[in-house]
Amino acid sequence: DIQMTQSPSSLSASVGDRVTISCRASQTISRYLNWYQHKPGKAPKLLISAAFNLQGGVPSRFSGWGSETDFTLTISSLQPEDFATYYCQQSANSPPTFGQGTKLEIK
């Protein structure tokens, strides 16, 4: 299985901050990398597919980049509704695997 490692595991930030979450794959996955936002008690929400494709309705302050083994999710200016846990997921090989999550908390 391809291992996905996110960093940091948790992050404290303030409204208006720019934050970047990293995701590293244990082997090359081209751009088969997706990002999700998950809030407690809610369904996970797909933010970005194929490394950088922003899903419809997702604010443009979210952006994704990377290829092969190293990827990033950036939020350009944090809003109160962005505090959540974020997961990356690879779909290059089966089984699809997720990172352990990055919990974004209010400072």
Added chain:
Amino acid sequence: QLQLQESGPGLVKVSETLSLTCSVSGGSISSSSYYWGWIRQPPGKGLEWIGSIFFTGSTFYSPSLKSRVTISVDTSKDQFSLRLTSVTAADTAVYYCARRQLGGGGAFDIWGQGTMVTVSS
């Protein structure tokens, strides 16, 4: 707007079989563009893919769970189901059903709200 909803018992006894159903509304499960899958999240842990099914009945399972998992589809009801046999406390988790894109990034683009299943003796 397509929606998914999980249903099933919230409490299962050790060694018994966990059974959940996902109902698809606002669209058809018989699409050639998507798989339908199950993903779980144990308390305090990350997300784990269990398996997926195509509307034709073709299935794909996690190697670590393959011996205990069966996923089936009922296209007449727009439902798909999960059976997990011989459960232990380690199977306690929130179980999500989700739609997975066949092409593109292979992302899980629509998820159910999730249902908590506790395995207890």
